[in-house]
Amino acid sequence: MSTHKLGVLFSALALCLLPAVCGAQSPNLGRALTPEEIQKADITVWPDGRGLPSGSGSVSAGAAVYAKNCEVCHGAKGAGKPQDQLTGGLGTLASPKPVKTAASYWPASTTLFDYVRRAMPIVSPQSLTNDEVYAVTAYILSIDGIVPQDAVMDAKSLPRVKMPNKDGFISWWPKPPR
Amino acid sequence: MGARVRNSEKETAAKSGEKTAAEKGLLGRRALLQKALLSAGVAAAGASFAHADDDVGTNAPDWMKTPGRTFTPYGVPSKWQEKVQRTIANPPGRPGTGVSRTPLQRLEGTITPAGLHFERHHNGVPDIDPARHELLIHGMVKRPLAFSLDVLLRYPMETHIRFVECSGNSGGYNQAQPPQATSGEINGLLSGSEWTGVRLATLLNEAGVAPGAKWVIAEGADAAAMSRSIPLVKCMDDAVIALFQNGEAIRPEQGYPMRLLLPGFEGNMNVKWIRRLNVTDSVVDARDETSHYTELMPGGKARQFMFPMGAKSLILKPSFGMNLQGPGWYEVSGLAWSGAGRIAKVEVSKDAGKTWELAALTAPVLPKALTRFRLPWDWKGQPATLMSRATDETGDVQPTRAAWVAQFAVGQGYHFNGVQAWGIEADGTVKNVYA
Numbered sequence: 001m002s003t004h005k006l007g008v009l010f011s012a013l014a015l016c017l018l019p020a021v022c023g024a025q026s027p028n029l030g031r032a033l034t035p036e037e038i039q040k041a042d043i044t045v046w047p048d049g050r051g052l053p054s055g056s057g058s059v060s061a062g063a064a065v066y067a068k069n070c071e072v073c074h075g076a077k078g079a080g081k082p083q084d085q086l087t088g089g090l091g092t093l094a095s096p097k098p099v100k101t102a103a104s105y106w107p108a109s110t111t112l113f114d115y116v117r118r119a120m121p122i123v124s125p126q127s128l129t130n131d132e133v134y135a136v137t138a139y140i141l142s143i144d145g146i147v148p149q150d151a152v153m154d155a156k157s158l159p160r161v162k163m164p165n166k167d168g169f170i171s172w173w174p175k176p177p178r
Numbered sequence: 179m180g181a182r183v184r185n186s187e188k189e190t191a192a193k194s195g196e197k198t199a200a201e202k203g204l205l206g207r208r209a210l211l212q213k214a215l216l217s218a219g220v221a222a223a224g225a226s227f228a229h230a231d232d233d234v235g236t237n238a239p240d241w242m243k244t245p246g247r248t249f250t251p252y253g254v255p256s257k258w259q260e261k262v263q264r265t266i267a268n269p270p271g272r273p274g275t276g277v278s279r280t281p282l283q284r285l286e287g288t289i290t291p292a293g294l295h296f297e298r299h300h301n302g303v304p305d306i307d308p309a310r311h312e313l314l315i316h317g318m319v320k321r322p323l324a325f326s327l328d329v330l331l332r333y334p335m336e337t338h339i340r341f342v343e344c345s346g347n348s349g350g351y352n353q354a355q356p357p358q359a360t361s362g363e364i365n366g367l368l369s370g371s372e373w374t375g376v377r378l379a380t381l382l383n384e385a386g387v388a389p390g391a392k393w394v395i396a397e398g399a400d401a402a403a404m405s406r407s408i409p410l411v412k413c414m415d416d417a418v419i420a421l422f423q424n425g426e427a428i429r430p431e432q433g434y435p436m437r438l439l440l441p442g443f444e445g446n447m448n449v450k451w452i453r454r455l456n457v458t459d460s461v462v463d464a465r466d467e468t469s470h471y472t473e474l475m476p477g478g479k480a481r482q483f484m485f486p487m488g489a490k491s492l493i494l495k496p497s498f499g500m501n502l503q504g505p506g507w508y509e510v511s512g513l514a515w516s517g518a519g520r521i522a523k524v525e526v527s528k529d530a531g532k533t534w535e536l537a538a539l540t541a542p543v544l545p546k547a548l549t550r551f552r553l554p555w556d557w558k559g560q561p562a563t564l565m566s567r568a569t570d571e572t573g574d575v576q577p578t579r580a581a582w583v584a585q586f587a588v589g590q591g592y593h594f595n596g597v598q599a600w601g602i603e604a605d606g607t608v609k610n611v612y613a
Binding site for chain 2: 029032033037041043044046082093095096098102105110118122125170174176
């Protein structure tokens, strides 16, 4: 066997050590995804703003979105009842009666956008436009003054909003802190 | 959710008392058969063959003297077991969200029937057409891939017996007064199953995880698109894309056609109807890892990413609603489990924790699975306080309820694994007590 042929054989063996390349090691039956398919499916929004779509919404536009879609469950100005309270409770977390709301407890403004866009309103999730989600996020955050009344939320401004409980969480993974 | 405990056993019993049309049909047919046999008997008597006391038919129960019902394509439990039902609890006006709890005290062994596995849904049970569902793996991978159910069914399968426990299970123990409810109503966000599926590491290796990746964002295909940040090390360890539960395709309530199974980790992370795994370098702070499933402490800070479920045990026999029927022999029995591995031992106290005895563990004792413990008890009729305390193979021991509660803010009920106690009164009544 020539040196050249040996080299080819060794290359083939080395390739086979990579599970995705050697058919005998792993079934490799997955379908390759195109960037377009991933973009359509990926609705995750990150605390640093990655994943936020284009579009924007103001507090005043959000008040109308809220009245139409949210108030029936979450009450006027997010005060709650019959479902979760969204606003208020700021400064209560260390008290004997902590009130955990989106405003008082959630560490990232982007979580509000991400959750509303994927799961709300509960009777027709994923029915709001990106502009409507930006707007209703702006409105909810404005109720406790987390953003001003003239705020407009978009992919740049939303991640910059500092939530009152931004530093309120301690990661227990992989271990509790010392 | 765990804090909401409702005694709805009566409602459940009333509902299940209504017979289905199919049952009525079978009963009607049975009555006709009986009638036919009876007239045959009369005819025989006319021919002077009266039954004597020692004739075979005189002493047999009815069901030995008439043909039983016909076959069924899919069996259901005995009608005498109709009270063995999940207990459903929903927020007002939201029948698709909330929980249903496993009636643990009415079951034996360690495997929960699929139809009694606890449920936690965030916006109903989706009806997913498997032909239109794929699991996407993308993000920090070399080759983004999609896997259909048909394709996954060709992969090497693994089978494991594991528990799944909601992080909010037993949350009622954070109340000032002990909840007077059955163990299932308090602790029934816990079930054990044999799960079969494809090792997630196989799929991630095919996609080729890029250096620097640390987390995987898992997302379900339900109407809440439930999502959670999962440590990549867990996904590469014993995580499974489960397709079968107790030998049959996973039920819709459990994630049909596929769910993420993260052995030992809190239930919410075992994302049902799994549709997307986004490999990444940081957590996403999803709603269900910030607003929910975080643990507020007295100073106002909250623990986040408390993933494994702690060592825990429950006494189910006897327990609330199962009063003792006078002095004599009983078996004390219950379940123990740990998200960290195998149960090493379960101790039982009959005197409110003054003395402890080792209970027998029923084999096999499997990691991250429910383990049945048993201890004989000759009850003399005196008041007693029964407690159980589990220790797992890592040395993790169940804390007392008081020690557990002291770590958290008022009303915090996630990850409760404190020791539970049943008070036995002289008349055999069983009550939930804090001891």
